[in-house]
Amino acid sequence: MKNNPFVSDRICHFFSPSKIILGVAAAEQVGNEAKSLGGQKVLIITDPGVARVGLVEKIQEALISEKLIVGIFDRVELEPPARVIDECADLVRKEGYDLVVGLGGGSSLDTAKGVSVVGTNEGKVLDYVGIDVVPNKGLPKILLPTTGGSGAEVTRVFAITDEIDKAKKVVYSNYNLADVAILDPLLTISLPPEVTAETGIDALAHAIESYVSVSSTPFSDILSIEAIRLISENLPVAYAKGENIEARSNMIFAAALAGLAWASGGLGAVHGLSYVLETEFNVGHAKASSIMLPHVMAFNKIGNLYKYGQIARVMGESIEGLSAYDAAEKSISAVKRLLWSVNISFRLTDYGGSKEFLPKLVEGGMKQARLFVPNPRNLTEEDVANIYLKALE
Numbered sequence: 001m002k003n004n005p006f007v008s009d010r011i012c013h014f015f016s017p018s019k020i021i022l023g024v025a026a027a028e029q030v031g032n033e034a035k036s037l038g039g040q041k042v043l044i045i046t047d048p049g050v051a052r053v054g055l056v057e058k059i060q061e062a063l064i065s066e067k068l069i070v071g072i073f074d075r076v077e078l079e080p081p082a083r084v085i086d087e088c089a090d091l092v093r094k095e096g097y098d099l100v101v102g103l104g105g106g107s108s109l110d111t112a113k114g115v116s117v118v119g120t121n122e123g124k125v126l127d128y129v130g131i132d133v134v135p136n137k138g139l140p141k142i143l144l145p146t147t148g149g150s151g152a153e154v155t156r157v158f159a160i161t162d163e164i165d166k167a168k169k170v171v172y173s174n175y176n177l178a179d180v181a182i183l184d185p186l187l188t189i190s191l192p193p194e195v196t197a198e199t200g201i202d203a204l205a206h207a208i209e210s211y212v213s214v215s216s217t218p219f220s221d222i223l224s225i226e227a228i229r230l231i232s233e234n235l236p237v238a239y240a241k242g243e244n245i246e247a248r249s250n251m252i253f254a255a256a257l258a259g260l261a262w263a264s265g266g267l268g269a270v271h272g273l274s275y276v277l278e279t280e281f282n283v284g285h286a287k288a289s290s291i292m293l294p295h296v297m298a299f300n301k302i303g304n305l306y307k308y309g310q311i312a313r314v315m316g317e318s319i320e321g322l323s324a325y326d327a328a329e330k331s332i333s334a335v336k337r338l339l340w341s342v343n344i345s346f347r348l349t350d351y352g353g354s355k356e357f358l359p360k361l362v363e364g365g366m367k368q369a370r371l372f373v374p375n376p377r378n379l380t381e382e383d384v385a386n387i388y389l390k391a392l393e
């Protein structure tokens with residue numbers, strides 16, 4: 001099958017923030033941007049890790065220099081619980097904040113999106129789970145990623161953990177799009193190699209999943225294939241030499257491209273099968289999708305040999321003269337090599353996995369079957385079990 005999404009009977013949607021600023025020291029513009037949005041009292045929403053490395057002060061100073069009143073909420077938790085979003089939104093309402101600045105990885109940015117929604121709407125964040133059920137525009141928001149990973153700064157969705165149901169839930173709304181996303185590679189310099197690696201591979205998973213998705217669009221195809229190329233070239237350098245500004249710039253750009261791509265092209269079985277790993281093996285989202293990526297690609301490839309061949313090509317593999325099948329195979333070896341080079345194991349046994357976990361993994365994977373819909377190959381329960389068995393080898 002050729003890559004020709006223009007020949008389609010589908011209507012394509014593309015979503016993006018109103019404004020994206022990219023560049024070294026771009027974060028210094030946060031004060032200007034907040035003022036332009038009419039902000040007077042701004043809350044920076046971040047996590048304790050970001051606060052420790054001194055990034056909050058930089059943002060705070062830029063806001064204060066524009067004579068804005070600034071507060072800090074630095075209690076964001078990973079895979080953000082609804083409880084934390086509601087607590088922060090209560091603070092926003094009580095103290096009268098009129099603009100939020102999300103600073104951090106995907107969890108901080110998702111928390112800021114949730115607080116923006118609950119800050120102007122009634123009730124709790126779990127009231128807005130679903131597609132387009134948020135009634136009113138939230139507080140204006142500026143999002144600044146500190147990882148080259150989630151792409152949350154450019155998407156119209158955020159994920160929350162419902163601690164009572166023990167489930168991950170999502171809120172889709174155009175009101176979740178940032179008023180301004182600021183991509184400053186200097187904010188990612190202090191990211192440790194291990195986090196650089198796993199968030200970078202998560203961004204690669206976003207790009208690959210949206211590229212091969214049956215919901216891919218002409219927009220997402222262009223963005224995702226370029227994101228794959230950039231990540232393949234730059235992630236090893238960003239991992240090996242964190243202060244390399246060119247590699248960091250390309251990674252933060254690539255992660256945003258991948259975010260824009262999956263926001264309109266969709267994800268697939270890599271994400272569908274990785275969520276259960278987060279609870280079973282206590283690994284974060286980025287590590288979980290990194291582990292599942294090559295195993296799902298190996299299963300998926302026959303669903304779109306042409307596109308898997310293109311992934312191999314942009315990752316530097318020579319596919320000339322190869323059959324479509326052999327070219328597609330090369331995309332899997334390219335991804336495995338990238339994982340090895342940034343020291344991420346894709347064997348579940350290295351995370352405490354064994355075949356005894358299989359029933360729980362399959363049950364957890366099947367709960368995310370909604371993500372199998374855009375996947376290029378349909379999955380039965382037996383297929384899901386076989387993919388986990390490969391990961392357990």
Ligand SMILES: [Fe+2]
Binds near residue numbers: 150205206271286
């Ligand atoms: Fe992801």
